[in-house]
Amino acid sequence: MIFAYNPAYVGDTLLIITDDDKGLLQEVTRKGKVARIQTEDKRTVGWNIFGISQLMASQDVGQVELTEKQIGLLNQTLQEAGFTETLPTKVQPKFVIGYVKTCEAHKDSDHLSITEVEVDQEETLQIVCGAPNIREGLKVVVAKPGAMMPDGTMIWPGELRGVESFGMICSAKELQLPDAPEKRGILELSEDAVVGKAFFGE
Structure with missing residues (x-):
């Protein structure tokens, strides 16, 4: 929401x-x-x-x-x-720290990877990622389904080259962080970043 x-x-x-x-x-x-x-x-x-x-x-x-x-x-x-519907009062963060558990090359692409990213202790998302620096073992920023990017783009479940994807692994540029590098690549977080914690751009 x-x-x-x-x-x-x-x-x-x-x-x-x-x-x-x-x-x-x-x-x-x-x-x-x-x-x-x-x-x-x-x-x-x-x-x-x-x-x-x-x-x-x-x-x-x-x-x-x-x-x-x-x-x-x-x-x-x-x-x-006069409406009977209600909004959920507890809203989960949509930008969270994730851990890339697995990363495999997409069989129908020369640049896409299929990852399993842990975003909480009980939640792992399959995300298709095109970043050249994506790899197993990274701590990353994940925009979960329902997130709105700084440029207004909405993130919803989708499909890339026939593979379902549930979210996006973000670059510093996509997050509009200060001094974001121009070169392509996702934001790599430090090893002590806490999986599942909300990411606010610090």
């Missing part, structure tokens, strides 16, 4: 992205200050909350992080508008 706020371009509206629309046509149902966005197959993929500054303190611009209390206020707003 992604929260985004950009008053200069969108107005005083909180955008909430909950799922991938997969390119399907969208239907919008508006009730008061709330609009629900659904795909033609009736999946809810997002919400717009208008006049958000009247509901909670001013937001940062771009992707924003909300507290459980703030998400509770959003759920109350949805209910008051």
Whole structure:
């Protein structure tokens, strides 16, 4: 679940992205200050909350992080508008430190690798990666499905050359870190980086 706020371009509206629309046509149902966005197959993929500054303190611009209390206020707003759906109050970090457990060459590509990346003690993701420096044993930054990159790109499960991929292993440039190198390659973290910990760009 992604929260985004950009008053200069969108107005005083909180955008909430909950799922991938997969390119399907969208239907919008508006009730008061709330609009629900659904795909033609009736999946809810997002919400717009208008006049958000009247509901909670001013937001940062771009992707924003909300507290459980703030998400509770959003759920109350949805209910008051007449919607029965609710947003999960506990939001897991989408950018985390991962450990590359395995790395094998893609059979149908001369530059892609298929990796298994541990992103938590109980979660391992298969991620197809095209970085030249990807290898087994690295600590890396993983954008999990549902993450929004600094340039606004959304990360969803996908398929590369016939192989499923669930996330992206990030470079410093993709994360828009200061002094990011121009050459291609993922960001390599120190060995003492803690797997599963949220990554904030430090």
